[in-house]
Amino acid sequence: MTESADLDDDRAVTSRRRFLRESGALISGAVVAGLADGTALAAEPGSENVPPNVPEWMKAPGDPMGSQLYGTPSPFEKNVVKNISKNLPQYISASGRTPIGDLDGIITPNGLFYERHHGGVPAIDPDQHRLMLHGLIDRPMIFTMDDLRRFPSQSRIHFLECSGNPVYTKPYGKTASDLVGLLSCAEWTGVSLKLVLEEAGLRPEAKWLVAEGADAAALTRSIPIEKCLDDAMLVYSQNGERLRPQQGYPLRLLLPGFEGNMNVKWLRRLKAVPEPAYSREETSKYTDLMPDGVAREFTFYMEAKSIITRPSGGQKLKQTGFHEITGLAWSGHGKIKRVDVSVDSGKNWLEAQLQEPVLTRALTRFRLPWQWDGQPAVIQSRAVDETGYVQPTFAELLAVRGENSFYHNNAIQPWRIDAQGQVTNANS
Amino acid sequence: MPIPKSALAVLALTIVASFARAETPGHYGIGRTATDAEIAGWNIDIGRNGENLPPGSGTVAHGKEIFAEQCAACHGEKGQGGVGERLVGGQGTIATPKPIKTVGSFWPYAPTLFDYIRRAMPQNAPQSLSNEDVYAVSAYILNMNGLLPADATLDAKTLSAIKMPNRDMFTGDPRPDVKNPACEKGC
Structure with missing residues (x-):
């Protein structure tokens, strides 16, 4: 029985990816x-x-x-693929994770970008795709893809993260990808939504835009007008090439720092309205249930978070001595200001080096040189963003929100390294 | 053939004018006006108070038939769930350690049910049900949750009038709600 489409993500944590990696680790x-x-x-x-x-x-x-004619990775990298849970009740509404423990830098390759669909991946002919803009608009408009590409364009690097990444309940994931793999980052190219709204004439009484996808879920979310007039984009390209079908080809909404599902893919319609639609996806789903039965709605922002990706769960330190600890930090509220790393179970924290560029609402790579003495250790990272917000521990989150809040778990992730160098989830 | 100076001046003015127009926001001249018929075909979202609900109606009895044909394979004969979500029951569980979120226990607004069924269900053939069938199957799901009598007929007015039990249990975003003191030494 499926209680929620997003539960699929954490029900079956075994993955082909992990099996292959562990086999490889044995050989190595x-x-x-x-x-x-x-x-x-x-x-x-x-x-x-x-x-x-x-x-x-x-x-x-x-x-x-x-x-x-279109390059693919070396066959020796065949195991670096999306992490798809096994034994899901169904795969039409499901998600696939980025193998963040196997990647370097801050840009996610398009083929490994995380996916979450609610009605499968539609096959859309761009010549027959239309964006309709209507509602509290002076001139209701229809745009073709050619039209949208005629507008002045912009390119920006931003992360996207699913709001349920991961949920708060057991079983906990084993690898960085299991836990936080619904996270990716790309250079996006498109047109400023504000510019398109100005072209059509947005009326002052418009306080929200209802965004709707051209998929079989006709996925619908309401976006506050302040975001639409700030840094929202209508995106047609990702990392230099046209969007992949899994990422909304030929057109998606991008709302930097907002939870993934609001960045509506296969975007076909924007309706300017005075109040939100209160659609299924913003009431019965994507609301955060507190222990007292009150559910928080319109929880848009992804708060500051980080994770060590190397060494991380499922990996193994093959020798003592020097190891670079590296990982990713990000915040929906702006730039990462600092990342602290502890290698002694959280007793003491050292400031990690941030790799330039440090961009707003983008993944930031951090590094800390480390000498492993062969003794068991627990390592973890803690992000601080430019608002001064500090990434909380899992215990701190649970104390406020309980276990059923489901979304927006941005807890510190500790990894345990045993005397053999094997890395596992220290929360398990 | 020599070009008259006056013609060159006109040409120059035209070029300047077109550049000036391109630089003015809101005047790119890109896209075309949407017609009322085009908008009507896509304008399917329903407000929480029933705004934009279409004409038509459906009975609980007819909804039971539609549900058996179109929904039960995934959601179970009585909406108890299967491959698809559980739709019925769970009232009183939302504030417990094991909340059961269903239409009856969690959904705040009844018109959203019409909106979601029409746009996304049945999963293998969305937007294939008539408005009458969507009203009927909505009626049946509400009936199974004890929110509509078995002899009821649902239309825009009656659907909008239903007050869902969990309606007042939603609040805004209070974050940042969790504080980490960011201890650095000897924590």
Whole structure:
């Protein structure tokens, strides 16, 4: 029985991805063990390509130009794929996570961008796609995709995060992707929504826009007009190419810092209205239930958060000595000001280095050099944003919101490293 | 052939004028006016008080038939849930450790039910039910939740008049609601 579409995300935490990674870790571990034993290098599979031998891929020409008209990753990276839960009740309304523990930098490759659909992924012919703008508007308008691309364009880097990333209840995820993989970041290109609203003539009594997708869910959310006139965008491109179908091709709304589902994909209609629609997706879903039975509605912002992605759950430190601790921090309220890291179960905190650029409402990469002495340790990160807001612990969140609030869990995520270097979720 | 100076001046003025127009917000001249018929075809959202509900009506009895044909496979014969969500019951559980969110226990506004069924259900064929059938199946779901008599007929007026039990249990966003003192040493 499905109580909520978003429950699918945390019901089945086993994933093909983890199985493959653990298999890989076993093989890698065997290789390291072999080296430590002084086993002859020549006995290892594949060792004919290491010094002093000449690698086989130098002895003949490689693939010719044009053998791949759209490039794909090396076959050796075939395990770095979206993390899809197994055994979901259904996959039409479901989500797939970005493998954040396997990625570097702040930009998510388009093929690995997280997904959440409520009625499957529609196949839309851009020539037949229309955006309708009506309601409290002087000139109700219809735009083609060609029309929208004629407007002055802009490109900005912003993160997107699902509001249920993760929920508050057990079973807790094992990997960074299981826990916080409904998170991605891209350079978006499109037109300022404010500019398009000015073109049509927004009336002063318009306080909200009802945004509607052209998918089988006709997903509908109400957006406060202040956001629409601030940094909202009508987006047609992502990381330089047209949006992927899973990301709303050919047109999506982008509301930097707001919960993912409000960034309506396959956008077909914007209706200016005096009050919200109170649609199903902003009443029975995407409201945050408190222990006293009161549900918070219109909880738009994703508050400051961070997670260590390396080392993180499912990974293994193969030797003592130097390891860089690195991860991601972000805030829907602006720029990340500081990230603190603790390597002693939260007793002491060190300021991590922030990798430039530090952008507003974008992922920020942080790093901390670390010497692992081989003793068990618990490591975790804590983000502070430019408003001064400090990322809370899970216990602090639970004390205020209880376990059934479902959305907007931005808790500190601790990782336990055991004496063998195996990394697991310290909350489990 | 030489071009008269006056013609050049006109040309220059025209170019300046077109640049000036392009720089003025709200005057890009992009897009076209939507017709009333076009808007009517897409304008499907229903307000919480029933704004924009269409003409037509449906009975609980007819809704029971539609539900059996179109909904029960996923939501269960009595709305108890299955592949699809549970729709019935759960009243009194919302403030407990195991809340059961259904139309009857959690949804604040009855017209939203019409809106959602019409736009998104049944999942394999959304926007395929007539307005009469959407009224009827809405009536049946409300009836199963004890919110409408078995002999009732639902239309725009009666649907808008239903007060859902959980209506007053929603509030705004009070965040930031959780404080971390950001201890740095010897925590």
